[in-house]
Amino acid sequence: xxxxxxxxxxxTRDFGQKEMARRNYIFDTIRSVFATFGYSEIQTPxxxxxxxxxxxxxxxxxxxxxxxxxSGEKAALAPEKGLRYDLTVPFARFVVQxxxxxxxxxxxxxxxxxxxxxxxxxxxxxxxxxxxxxxxGSTSLLNELELVxxxxxxxxxxxxxxxxxxxxxxxxxxxxxxAGAPDKVVDITVAIDKLDKIGMDKVVEEMAEKGVSASxxxxxxxxxxLGGSFREKFSSMKAxxxxxxxxxxxxxxxxxxxxELEELFGLIDIAGVSSQVDLDLSLARGLNYYTxxxxxxxxxxxxxxSICGGGRYDNLTGIFGLPGLSGVGISFxxxxxxxxxxxxxxFPPTLEQSTTLLFAVMGADELCYVIPIAAAxxxxxISVEIYPEPSKLKKQFEYADRHNIPFISxxxxxxxxxxxxxxxxxxxxxxxxxxxSEIDEIAxxxx
Amino acid sequence: xxxxxxxxxxxTRDFGQKEMARRNYIFDTIRSVFATFGYSEIQTPxxxxxxxxxxxxxxxxxxxxxxxxxSGEKAALAPEKGLRYDLTVPFARFVVQxxxxxxxxxxxxxxxxxxxxxxxxxxxxxxxxxxxxxxxGSTSLLNELELVxxxxxxxxxxxxxxxxxxxxxxxxxxxxxxAGAPDKVVDITVAIDKLDKIGMDKVVEEMAEKGVSASxxxxxxxxxxLGGSFREKFSSMKAxxxxxxxxxxxxxxxxxxxxELEELFGLIDIAGVSSQVDLDLSLARGLNYYTxxxxxxxxxxxxxxSICGGGRYDNLTGIFGLPGLSGVGISFxxxxxxxxxxxxxxFPPTLEQSTTLLFAVMGADELCYVIPIAAAxxxxxISVEIYPEPSKLKKQFEYADRHNIPFISxxxxxxxxxxxxxxxxxxxxxxxxxxxSEIDEIAxxxx
Numbered sequence: 001x002x003x004x005x006x007x008x009x010x011x012t013r014d015f016g017q018k019e020m021a022r023r024n025y026i027f028d029t030i031r032s033v034f035a036t037f038g039y040s041e042i043q044t045p046x047x048x049x050x051x052x053x054x055x056x057x058x059x060x061x062x063x064x065x066x067x068x069x070x071s072g073e074k075a076a077l078a079p080e081k082g083l084r085y086d087l088t089v090p091f092a093r094f095v096v097q098x099x100x101x102x103x104x105x106x107x108x109x110x111x112x113x114x115x116x117x118x119x120x121x122x123x124x125x126x127x128x129x130x131x132x133x134x135x136x137g138s139t140s141l142l143n144e145l146e147l148v149x150x151x152x153x154x155x156x157x158x159x160x161x162x163x164x165x166x167x168x169x170x171x172x173x174x175x176x177x178x179a180g181a182p183d184k185v186v187d188i189t190v191a192i193d194k195l196d197k198i199g200m201d202k203v204v205e206e207m208a209e210k211g212v213s214a215s216x217x218x219x220x221x222x223x224x225x226l227g228g229s230f231r232e233k234f235s236s237m238k239a240x241x242x243x244x245x246x247x248x249x250x251x252x253x254x255x256x257x258x259x260e261l262e263e264l265f266g267l268i269d270i271a272g273v274s275s276q277v278d279l280d281l282s283l284a285r286g287l288n289y290y291t292x293x294x295x296x297x298x299x300x301x302x303x304x305x306s307i308c309g310g311g312r313y314d315n316l317t318g319i320f321g322l323p324g325l326s327g328v329g330i331s332f333x334x335x336x337x338x339x340x341x342x343x344x345x346x347f348p349p350t351l352e353q354s355t356t357l358l359f360a361v362m363g364a365d366e367l368c369y370v371i372p373i374a375a376a377x378x379x380x381x382i383s384v385e386i387y388p389e390p391s392k393l394k395k396q397f398e399y400a401d402r403h404n405i406p407f408i409s410x411x412x413x414x415x416x417x418x419x420x421x422x423x424x425x426x427x428x429x430x431x432x433x434x435x436x437s438e439i440d441e442i443a444x445x446x447x
Numbered sequence: 448x449x450x451x452x453x454x455x456x457x458x459t460r461d462f463g464q465k466e467m468a469r470r471n472y473i474f475d476t477i478r479s480v481f482a483t484f485g486y487s488e489i490q491t492p493x494x495x496x497x498x499x500x501x502x503x504x505x506x507x508x509x510x511x512x513x514x515x516x517x518s519g520e521k522a523a524l525a526p527e528k529g530l531r532y533d534l535t536v537p538f539a540r541f542v543v544q545x546x547x548x549x550x551x552x553x554x555x556x557x558x559x560x561x562x563x564x565x566x567x568x569x570x571x572x573x574x575x576x577x578x579x580x581x582x583x584g585s586t587s588l589l590n591e592l593e594l595v596x597x598x599x600x601x602x603x604x605x606x607x608x609x610x611x612x613x614x615x616x617x618x619x620x621x622x623x624x625x626a627g628a629p630d631k632v633v634d635i636t637v638a639i640d641k642l643d644k645i646g647m648d649k650v651v652e653e654m655a656e657k658g659v660s661a662s663x664x665x666x667x668x669x670x671x672x673l674g675g676s677f678r679e680k681f682s683s684m685k686a687x688x689x690x691x692x693x694x695x696x697x698x699x700x701x702x703x704x705x706x707e708l709e710e711l712f713g714l715i716d717i718a719g720v721s722s723q724v725d726l727d728l729s730l731a732r733g734l735n736y737y738t739x740x741x742x743x744x745x746x747x748x749x750x751x752x753s754i755c756g757g758g759r760y761d762n763l764t765g766i767f768g769l770p771g772l773s774g775v776g777i778s779f780x781x782x783x784x785x786x787x788x789x790x791x792x793x794f795p796p797t798l799e800q801s802t803t804l805l806f807a808v809m810g811a812d813e814l815c816y817v818i819p820i821a822a823a824x825x826x827x828x829i830s831v832e833i834y835p836e837p838s839k840l841k842k843q844f845e846y847a848d849r850h851n852i853p854f855i856s857x858x859x860x861x862x863x864x865x866x867x868x869x870x871x872x873x874x875x876x877x878x879x880x881x882x883x884s885e886i887d888e889i890a891x892x893x894x
Binding site for chain 2: 005006007008009010012013014015016017020021024032035036037038039040041042043044045046047048049052066067068069078079081083093094096097098101102103105107108113115126127135138139140142143145146149153267270271272320321354355367368371372375378379381382383384385386388389399402403
C-alpha cells in the first residue's frame, strides 16, 4: 500500500470533539423541547430507491442527487439508488409505507444528514444535517401554534433572541386574485419573496416581465406598503380582499387565509410566547407545496439568513399514493444556528470540558492506588481520567490544561501510606485532602 | 408524476418511534459511560475518497464498497468517492489529517452508520450503526483496563450479564513459534478462531491442510486443552513458552504476551469489575492488524454471537503516513445488543411512553383554556399533548391508550368557570382536581 496524504471529499467536514460537543448541545436542546410536545424521533436509511427521489426536487434537484453505483452480479437488475436529499420526501415515503402501523395525528421529528452534489462554497456543504419536525393527519391550527411554541422554547433555551415571521399561502393566492392575475400566483410569490434583497423597483420589474398588468402591480404595491401592527395590517388586508382594492375584485381564498392567520395569532396570544412574532405579508418562501401557514425565523442579534422555515402542506403523501393528508412542519437549520451561537458566544463554556478530574501518575504504585478511587468516582457519574503513563508532572499538567480539566489529583507514597487523596482546583488553586474512602465528599468538592 | 408503491432498498431499515427510543437508550447509555472515562465524540463524513478506502479491507471488502457516481461537468476529473465501510479507517485518516490539532493520548468515540454491499440476510444489513471507542498514542495497559471497565459499566447499566474474553496476539504468535511454524501464525489463528463452531477435529484438519506439521499440531492441541483458572492456565502456558512443550522451543514473543496478560488481569483485579472476565486462549478474531490484547464480549443469558470486540493495534495510521502510533479500541455491536435487550425484555417500559399528560379537548373554549396550562407544565419539563381537534372522548382515550400516555385531563365549562384542572391517572384510576395556577402541584402528581 502506498502512503497517501489523507483528505476528505470537497464540501464534506470532519467534526472534532469541540464541534461535536457544540453540535450535540444544539441537537439535545432541540430534542428535549420536541419531547415536551409529544413528538418522537424516527430515522430513515441514507439510501433511497432512485424512483423515490427523482422528480421530487425539480430538474435542478435531480441533477444534484448523489447516485450509488450498483455492484455485484445482478447489478443491472437491481433498482438504482441515491442518497437522501432532504428529510421531507423520506418522511412522506415513511408515512405511506408504514400507514398501517402509525396512528394519526402522527407527530415525528428527524435529525439526520442529507447529501447534495451542489458546488461547495462558504456555508454550503455537500453533507449537512437537517432537523425536521412535522405533524401529519390534523388540520387544527393548534399544530401551527405548537410549532411556534417549540421554536420559541428552543431559542429561549439557547439564549438567542429571534423574530418568528408568519404568512399564509392562501393570502398570497388572494394577492394574485385581487391583482387580476390568479394564474400568476407562483410568479408573484417568487417576486415578492425577493423584496428584502432586491427592493420594490426590481420586484415590480420582475412582475411586469412575467406579464402582471400595470393595474395588477398597483394592487400588489398597495399591499406590500401596508404597515402597522398585526391588527392594523389585518384590517387593511380584509378590506382589500372584500373588494376594496383598486381592482375591486373579491378574494374568498384570501379571506380564508386571513381567517387562519387571525385564529393562529389569537392562539399565540393565549399561549404567551416570549419571542417576537410578526405577520410578514412579503414572506413567500420559494417552495411551491405550501398551502396554508408559512414560517420563517430570524436571529435578531446576528446577521444571517433564516435559521428555521416551514409551513403547512396538504398533499405531501399524494405522490406516494396516499392523498388527503394535511400536515405542517418546520425545519431547524443546524449549521446556521451553530454560526449564530458561535458569533454571539452563547455556547456554555462547560461544553469545552469533558473531564472533571485528572489523576496524575508518577509510577506503578500510584497507578494501582488510584484505580479503585477513579472507579468509585465514575460510578457517581463523575468524569475522571488517569494519566496513562508515568511521566513528568509538567506534561500531565499540560494535558489537563489542553483538555480544560478543572481538577487534578497528585498522590505519592505519603498519600498511599496515609490512605488519603489530594485534590486541587486548578482555577482557584484551592487544594483539599480527603480520605480515600470519602468518595461522596470528593465528589462534592468536584461539583 | 406517476404513483408508486413506496419501498426502501434491500438490506436497509426504517426506525420507527419505538425502535428509535430503544436505540437511543442504548446509545445514550454507552455515551454516558464513555463520558465518565474522558472519551469524547467525533464524526466523519459518510463519503470518503475511494483512495482512502480501497485496499484497507481486503479484496472482498473492496468489492463490498458502495461507490458514488460522480456527476456534473468535471465528473471525470473529480476523485472517486465511496461510502464509509467502517469507523476504523476514517478514524485513522482523521488522526493523520488533524495531527497538528489533536494531542496524544487521543481518546475518541464515534457512533455512526456504515454501509456494505453485502448480500442482505437475517441480522446482516447494508446499513448499520457502529459504535467504536479507541485511544491512540499510549501503550499503557491502563487503556486496556479502561476498555474492560467501560464494557462492564455499559452492560451493568443495561442489565445484561456478560463474559469478557481476553487473549493476546503475541501469545498466538507464541503458539505458532513453539509449534515450529512461525510463518503460519495467521493460518493457525484463523483455524483456532473456529474452535467453538467446528470443533477440535476440524481445526486440526484445517491446520494440517495449511501445512502445519503433525508435531506442531500436537503442541497446539496441548495448548487448547488447557483448563482451569487464569492462574492455572497462565502457569501452564508460561512453562510451554519457556521450552516445556513437546517441541522444546522457547517463545520470547509468547512470554511477552503472557506478561501483558498478567499485568492486565492484575489491573482488572485492582479495579474490581463486576462482569466475568476470562482468559480465552482460543480467542483470535479474524482481523490481522491486532498486535496485543484482543477482546470479545458475550451475553451470558442470550444465545447470540459476540456483542463487542476489539484489541490493540500498533500501526493503524501507518497507511496514511504516520507510523509508530499504538492504539487500542473496542466496538459495540448495537444491533446485537438491541436483540439481546429485546430477547431478555430489559428495555425500560417507560421508553414506550413519550408523553405524560394528554389534554382532551371538546371545543374551542376548552382548547383556549388549556393552552396556557399546557405551556406552563412543559416549561417544567413535562411532556404534554393537547388533542388537536375537538372529537369524541372515546377517540381521544384511544389516542392516549395507543401512545401509552399515563395521564389524561378532561375539562369542561364547569372547570373553566371554577378555574380548575382535572387530572386522571389512567393506570390507577386515581383522579385529582387542582387550581389551574397550581402548576407545581400538578407536575408533582404527574411525576
